[in-house]
Structures are given as structure tokens and as C-alpha cells.
Amino acid sequence: MSLWVDKYRPTSLGKLDYHKTQATQLKNLVQCGDFPHLLVYGPSGAGKKTRIMCLLRELYGAGVEKLRIEHHTIVAPSKKKIEINTIASNYHLEVNPSDAGNQDRVVIQELIKTVAQSQQIQTSTQREFKVVLLTEVDRLTKDAQHALRRTMEKYMSTCRLILCSTSTSKVIDPIRSRCLAIRVPLPSTEEVCNVLTSICKKEGLLLPPELAKHITEKSGRNLRKALLMCEACRVQQYPFSADQDVPETDWEVYLRETANAIVSQQSPQRLLEVRARLYELLTHCIPPDIIMKGLVTELLSNCDGQLKTEVAQMAAYYEHRLQLGNKAIYHLEAFTAKFMAIYKKFMEDGLDAMMF
Template identity: 60%
Template sequence: MSLWADKYRPHALQKVDYHQDQAKHLINLVNQGDFPHLLFYGPNGAGKKTRILALLRTLYGPGVERLRTEHMNFMTPSNKKFEIMTVASNYHIEVNASDAGMYDRIVVMELIKTVAQTHQLDSNKQRHFKVILLTEVDRLTKEAQQALRRTMEKYMATCRIILCANSIAQVIPAIRSRCLAIRVPAPTHEDITSILKIICKKEGLMLPDELSLIISQNCERNLRRAILMLEASKVKQYPFDINQSVVVPDWQLYISDTAKQILSQQTPGKLLEVRSMLYELIVHGIPTNVIFKFLLKELVKNCDMSLKHDIVEISSYYEHSLLKGNKTMFHLEAFVAKFMLLYSKFMEESLNGIF
């Protein structure tokens, strides 16, 4: 049984449900037969991967969907061996180099070299290039990105590289300028509700408008999550009820708990508690930028309009230093401390205003 999210993923660019204009451009691009390196970027669950796979399918035909997973071995200069999982078809290979952590540079260089050094067997029938799909490029280290930039130019003749990232802010400009950047914005709430309805129709289910609205509001405009939520709700209770509660991710609840703690009291002791909660999130592998984003969202909800401006300002400052720095926790904590200070000051002033 495959998940609905995979089952109802459009396989052709003609069939995508939203951003149709962009899809047309992509079709035109592929029909010309050749294209530059591409850089897809956009939030999670916006459909980057769907578009990339659809693009590959129009390029090479259904053969790209015959996937196999391979484990590739690499050796660091210090003779440490490590393994990376890749997903490949005859025409393309997909790899998430940031899995290798600090050794991602080696993966990028070695992988592209081995793939790009061989030509396609039958260049008349097939395209004359292969495609390397690198995901989560924004999590690559600067060294790896520099290496990528060099290899990109070198092997232009035999391969095209498609990069996939959440934000191009952390992709070095040298790479950005070598690629055609394609932004895939998140679907709107209307897009999501209509897609949910289409899926339910195909599954033969009745979906009340209210529930689809709740899901679309709770999914952070992440289509994948929306479809998963729908499926989870269906497993939980069917026929659907209008007042049915949707499953909200546990980590999201935990972050809002953390925010509540921050708002409840502003003392150094509380900050210590909040720190341990933040560590709890980090231990469970929740990326720090996600923590930061949701925490800010929850905190801002409870702030006065005049305070909101200041909060967002300091958050952008600490988010920047978080990206620049090494130990993400330090900056998260500094942000929370600053927020506590601003918030408690504001509360005091407003209390004084009342009396």
C-alpha cells in the first residue's frame, strides 16, 4: 500500500495541479532537447521534487521511474570509510550529499566524477547527457558548494545537474549564477483544498468542506503534509465528521508548549527550562531553522502589534547569526532571552498604563 501522497503524485508536467504557467515553461524547456543546470527552490511540500521527476520523465520516458537504491562507498583523506545511499535509474542519479555531514565535499566531487565520466550508451536514441539530482543543497557546506561549482563547469558536456533546495539564501552566488533558478512557491489554501477534494473523489470518499479547510489551515501550506493529514484522519475516523480533529505533528505541539512556557514567566530559571525543552527538540532531529520558525510564529501570536515589529526584528538578527555560527543552541537561547526581556518590559509598561 503506498501512501496517497505518493499515489496521487502527478507524473507528467501536463498534469500538475497548480503553477500551470510554470509547468508550460518547463515543458517548453525540455522540448528544446537541452537545458542548463537547474536549481529548484521553494518551501517543503511545494512540489519541487514532483516537478523534477515529471521533468525527467518527459526527458527520458517512463524508464526513469524504475528506481534502484545503491549504496556508494567513499573514502575520506584520513582513510575513514563511509557510505551514502543513492537512488538511481538508468538515466539519473539522486543523492543527498549533506547526509555525509562534514565529508559532503568528497561525495559531491567523487559522485559527479564517476557519473559524468561515462557517456550514455546510445546517444542517438537517448539524450546525450545524464542528470544528477542533488537534494538539500542549502545544507551543503561551503567547501562542498565550491567543489560543486568547479565540477559543474567541467562536466557540462556529459551531465546536467538539478539542484533542489529550500532557500537559495544559503547557496553560494557562484552556483546560483550557473543555474537556471526556478522557484516553486507553496500552494495556496485554495489549491490545497481543491487537491484534497480531487483525491477524495478518486478514493470514493466524501470530504466535507469544513474538514478540508481545517487541514489546509493546519498544514503550513505543505501539500505533502496536507495529504498525509487527510489520510491519517481517514484512518482515524470515517465517515468524516465536520468537527473532527486533525492530527497535528507532535513536534509542532511541543514547540507551542515551549512557547507557552516562555510566555508564562520571564526569569533566568524559566529560560533554563526552555533550554532543556529546546534540547529535547534538537535531540529528536528537528532542524533548528524549523524550531526557530515555529517558535517565532507561536510567540508572535501572543504579542501586541507594537511588540511584533521588535520581535521579528530581533528574530531575524539571531536567525542570521544562527546560520553564520556553529552552535545553533547559543543563538536560539539568545533569542529567547531577548524575547523574554522585551516581553516582560512591555507587560510592565502596559500594566503601569492601566493603573
């Protein structure tokens, strides 16, 4: 029994639930049997990968769904061995080059070269190019992106690239201009509700519209998250009730409690406790930038309107440092301390104002 997310994933462009005009355009794009390099971008959970897989199926047929995990060992010029896992079918290769950290340039070049140099055997029945799908392109180093630009041109005849990222801001211009950019926006609230309802129907469940709406709001229209939430609701309680609690992930709850702890008391001891909680989050695989973002959201909802601009500005400042710096905890903690100081001052000023 697989997850609903995977079980009900549409497999052809015609079966997509939303952004139907875009789906038609994509279909037209590959109609002639060829397509340019693509840069698919959009927020997480909007359906980028789903669309890409549908596109590939449209091109190559069902064979593209026979996936296998391959383990590659690539030797960098510095004689260092890099190990990377790829997911591949006979027609395409999917790789997340940011797995290789700083050596992503070598990984990209080597993998694309290997794929591009092997010609397809039956060109009459099949396409004469293979597809390399690179995920998380925005996490590539600049080095790798520049290398990519050269490689893209060189192997154009035998290889097409599909780049997948959440935002284009970290993708360098030359790459953006070489690709056809396709934006996949988040589905609207109604669309998410529709998908949830239809999937529940397929599962033989009855989903109250209120709950569907609730889930959609909680998930932030992230369809993957919405489906996971819905499934978790099903585990939690069935039949559904309209005012049922939508289960949140543990780390979100934990983060909210952390934010509450920060707001309720401002002292070095409390900061020490908060630090322990931050460590706890980090060991549970929550990336530092996500922690930062979540923390800011929770803190903003807790503090007065006057403070909000200042807090947001500080958050941006420390988030930037977090990206530049080496050890995330310094910056997370500095942000927390800063917030504590501002908040304490604000509360004390407020108290003084009340006295006089």
C-alpha cells in the same frame, strides 16, 4: 499501502494539477531532447521534486522510475572514508550532498565524475547524457559550491545537473548564472483544496469543502503536509465532519505549550523547564532553526503589538547566531531569556501604568 502523497503523485508533466503553464514550458524545454542545467527552487511542499521526476520521465521514459538505493563509500584526500547513500536509476542519480557534512565537496566531485565518465551505451535510442540531481543545494558549503561550478562546465557533454533548493539566497552567483532557474511557487488555496478533494474522491471519500479549506490553512499551503494532514484526519474520524479538528504534529503542539510556558511565567526556574523542553524537541529530531522559527511565531501571537518588532528583531539576531554558532542551546536559551526579560518588563510597566 503507501501514503497518499506517494500514491497520487503525478508522474508525467501532463498530469500535473497546478502551474500548468510552467508544466507546458518544461515539456517544451525537453522537447528537443536536451536541456541546460536546472536550478529548481521554491518552498517546501510546492512540488519541486515531483516536477523534476516528471521531467526526467519525459526525457527517459518509464525506466527512470526503477529506483534503487546505492551505498557509496568515497575516500577523501585526507584518507577519510565518507559514506553516502544515493538513489539512482539507470539514467539519473539523486544525492543529498549535505549528508556528508563538511566533506560535501569531495562527494560532489567524485559522484559527478563517476556518473559523467561512464558513457551511455546506446546513444541512438537514448540520451547521451545522464542527470545528477542534487537536493538541498542551499545547504552546501561554499567550498562545495565553487567546486561544483568547475565540475558543471567540465562534464557538460555527458552530464546534466538539476539542483534543487528551497531558496537561492545561499546559492552562489556563478552557479545561479550557469543554470536555468525554475521557481516552483506554492499552490494557491483553491489548488490545494482541489487536489485534496480529487484525491479523496479517488479514495472513495467525501471531503467537505470547509474541512479542505481548514486543512489548507493549517498546512500553510504545503501540499505534502496538507495531504498528510488529510490522511491523518481520515484516520482520526470518518465520515469527515466540517468542523473536525485537524491533527497537528506532536512537536508543534509541544512547541506551543513551551511558548505558553514562557509567556505565563518569567523566572530562572521556568527557563530551566523551558530548556528541558527544548532538549526534548531536539532529541526528537527537530532542527534548531525550526524550533527557533516556531517559537518566535508562537511568541509573537501571544504578545502585545508594541513588543512584536522588538521580539522579531531579537529573534533575527539570535537566529543569526544560531547559524554561526556551535551549540544551538546557548542561543535558543539566550533568546528565551531575552524574551522573558522584555516581556516581564513590559507587563510590569503596564501594571504601573494601571496603578497611576
